[in-house]
Amino acid sequence: MPEPIEFWFDFSSPYAYFASFRIDEIAARHGRVVDWRPFLLGVVFKTTGQGPLTHSTMRGRYAQHDWVRLARRMTVPFTMPESFPLRAQAASRAFYWLDDRDPAKARQLAHAIWRAFFGEGRDMTPPDAVAEVAAGLGVDKAALLAGIESPAIKERLKTETERGMAQGVFGSPFFLIDGEGFWGNDRLDEIDAWLAAGGW
Amino acid sequence: MPEPIEFWFDFSSPYAYFASFRIDEIAARHGRVVDWRPFLLGVVFKTTGQGPLTHSTMRGRYAQHDWVRLARRMTVPFTMPESFPLRAQAASRAFYWLDDRDPAKARQLAHAIWRAFFGEGRDMTPPDAVAEVAAGLGVDKAALLAGIESPAIKERLKTETERGMAQGVFGSPFFLIDGEGFWGNDRLDEIDAWLAAGGW
Numbered sequence: 001m002p003e004p005i006e007f008w009f010d011f012s013s014p015y016a017y018f019a020s021f022r023i024d025e026i027a028a029r030h031g032r033v034v035d036w037r038p039f040l041l042g043v044v045f046k047t048t049g050q051g052p053l054t055h056s057t058m059r060g061r062y063a064q065h066d067w068v069r070l071a072r073r074m075t076v077p078f079t080m081p082e083s084f085p086l087r088a089q090a091a092s093r094a095f096y097w098l099d100d101r102d103p104a105k106a107r108q109l110a111h112a113i114w115r116a117f118f119g120e121g122r123d124m125t126p127p128d129a130v131a132e133v134a135a136g137l138g139v140d141k142a143a144l145l146a147g148i149e150s151p152a153i154k155e156r157l158k159t160e161t162e163r164g165m166a167q168g169v170f171g172s173p174f175f176l177i178d179g180e181g182f183w184g185n186d187r188l189d190e191i192d193a194w195l196a197a198g199g200w
Numbered sequence: 201m202p203e204p205i206e207f208w209f210d211f212s213s214p215y216a217y218f219a220s221f222r223i224d225e226i227a228a229r230h231g232r233v234v235d236w237r238p239f240l241l242g243v244v245f246k247t248t249g250q251g252p253l254t255h256s257t258m259r260g261r262y263a264q265h266d267w268v269r270l271a272r273r274m275t276v277p278f279t280m281p282e283s284f285p286l287r288a289q290a291a292s293r294a295f296y297w298l299d300d301r302d303p304a305k306a307r308q309l310a311h312a313i314w315r316a317f318f319g320e321g322r323d324m325t326p327p328d329a330v331a332e333v334a335a336g337l338g339v340d341k342a343a344l345l346a347g348i349e350s351p352a353i354k355e356r357l358k359t360e361t362e363r364g365m366a367q368g369v370f371g372s373p374f375f376l377i378d379g380e381g382f383w384g385n386d387r388l389d390e391i392d393a394w395l396a397a398g399g400w
Contacts, residue, residue: 056370
């Protein structure tokens, strides 16, 4: 059984949102499953000296145009949220809390959070907003909120972020395939080819 | 007759080097020609606050691995030059000087400069090194060296860089198709699809 592909992402990343529609299918085509690993890109930025794309006028203007254009090509919804960039602590912690209990449901929650944030432009920073979306999937709201606030889950998000960085994850989305890193939504076709060829 | 595709690049950019093998063929497939436009990425970095990929440990480590991997996939030579990043003033000025006289030859010069720099790891910063490579293509060495040093060509490189920035060029390679920007070697397949579909 081949190792899972690791899909590292910050919920605030539009390019990760776009990749989330394709990565599971690409992996499945080659007999792989995907481990979804949210992390906090802001923590990584402290090491790399980078910042959100929208913090530079030229790069930000390009990125915003590119996101709308990508959404049009993929025919997926995209609304630039007023609350961008998202502080993704609650969303990420909720994911890990649920992932420990029901991995398939955690995946659904990630999709639902993104649909609310980038699909509808809703602010997904508050734990309540995340819990509301989770409740729509049948998750117990109070239990989830308690989970988000638990020291164990806070620590979990920290250690996952550190684990990603230790493996070279510095951007979102970032894919790890048998230790091989691929950065960016625009590498999905290359990943597909890599998996088909068994590398090069 | 459709507008030419603009291919903006810094000679120091490995990703532009990789793109240089493919962009003309992709454009030709859709009845387009390509205008090659060298510019100085360092000037743009002053505006965007960015820096060479290799200046950040995490991004640099990834990039260096990625370049070798890309070269392997494309079966093109790649040697990390000790003199990286290249100060590309001489190379860029030589290109524009020759482009005014013999555009086809200027394209050949660009390929030859890259073959020397990324193919063989030779330092292409000194005007003499550029002129030597040009001489191998039958270009008069003394005339080229005088051209590189002429105020008109120095000014030309400045105004081209400014013209690129005015159109939103902030990275290398950067492609402009009827005003539509695409950033990165990893967008070439998207460009191919865009040209085939007439946009989306």
